[in-house]
Amino acid sequence: MATYNQAITRDATNDPLVPEPVAAQVIKEMPKQSAVLQLARRATMSTKTNRQPVLSVLPVAYWVGGDTGLKQTTREDWENVTLIAEELAAIVPVPEAYVDDAQVPIWDEVRPSLAEAIGQALDLAVLFGVNKPATWPTDIYSGAVAAGNTQDPGTDLGQSVAYLGREIAKDGFAVNGFASAPGFSWELVGFRNAQGNPIYIPGTDSDFAGRLYGRPLSEIENGGWDPTKASLIAGDWSKCVVGVRTDITFKVFTEGVISDDTGKVILNLMQQDAIALRVVARFGFAVANPATRLNSNAATRWPFGVLNPVPSLS
Numbered sequence: 001m002a003t004y005n006q007a008i009t010r011d012a013t014n015d016p017l018v019p020e021p022v023a024a025q026v027i028k029e030m031p032k033q034s035a036v037l038q039l040a041r042r043a044t045m046s047t048k049t050n051r052q053p054v055l056s057v058l059p060v061a062y063w064v065g066g067d068t069g070l071k072q073t074t075r076e077d078w079e080n081v082t083l084i085a086e087e088l089a090a091i092v093p094v095p096e097a098y099v100d101d102a103q104v105p106i107w108d109e110v111r112p113s114l115a116e117a118i119g120q121a122l123d124l125a126v127l128f129g130v131n132k133p134a135t136w137p138t139d140i141y142s143g144a145v146a147a148g149n150t151q152d153p154g155t156d157l158g159q160s161v162a163y164l165g166r167e168i169a170k171d172g173f174a175v176n177g178f179a180s181a182p183g184f185s186w187e188l189v190g191f192r193n194a195q196g197n198p199i200y201i202p203g204t205d206s207d208f209a210g211r212l213y214g215r216p217l218s219e220i221e222n223g224g225w226d227p228t229k230a231s232l233i234a235g236d237w238s239k240c241v242v243g244v245r246t247d248i249t250f251k252v253f254t255e256g257v258i259s260d261d262t263g264k265v266i267l268n269l270m271q272q273d274a275i276a277l278r279v280v281a282r283f284g285f286a287v288a289n290p291a292t293r294l295n296s297n298a299a300t301r302w303p304f305g306v307l308n309p310v311p312s313l314s
Helices: 036-039 096-101 106-128 140-147 158-168 184-188
Strands: 041-044 051-055 075-084 086-095 176-178 209-210 215-219 230-233 240-253 256-259 265-268 272-289 306-307
Touching: 036 106, 036 176, 036 215, 036 256, 041 230, 041 265, 051 096, 075 240, 086 096, 086 140, 096 272, 106 140, 106 272, 140 230, 158 230, 184 215, 184 265, 265 272
Parallel strands: 041 240, 176 215
Antiparallel strands: 051 075, 075 272, 086 272, 176 230, 209 215, 230 306, 240 272, 256 265
């Protein structure tokens, strides 16, 4: 029987000789860095605890009554702002067989995501107090609310931001930057000042942060923003101090055990042929709230202010 339709062809479902190629690079969103680490003043910590003096009492000058009048005394005083380094960490275990069979370098893919997770946790704790260590002081949002530095978004969002900056200025602080919810810049693109100039200018390739009233605006895109509490935080970011005791470090383990908080062993790396990547970072945090000539009452003074949620962003 003659045949004319047989040939070696590609099996469309599972060809054993010509496997489908797999891209060696996993397509993913570029990990977002911590906005707090970009905006705040960083302090290197050589020990777990670091104290920095902050002006708490300002001197006062008095007029002298006549040529022989008595001159009065005054004083200046300081108090310590304490940075206490606390640890952020995570462990990613994976079977050795999976690492061997994977067609992409597993750890090269995992490390950036772990660094992003560290940034997310740090931003949430510093900005909103989410899972904040008990040794850390008041977070930025709670301090602003307690001091009364809040502003509702009106129909003119640009004006609302300006009013917020005015409240912070009344406390004696100058706004030098903004942090915001994702997408906030798109709420601003149509607003103009009295001269018809845009109040918001998008960032460039060399300057990823846009400019709002000439100050940098960083949108928190790593999941470290709570849109139910605020759409924008404005303030003097030099007063936000983040202490770095240990920067983000990675270590691979091939032996050891992973246990839960009761001591029960969940995974034995050696016995179960697994590898684990551990990430560790140690940070401290504090807000310096120095006395100013415009407001000597620490309870109503705060170097940050909050724009309450814009409905379209919450």
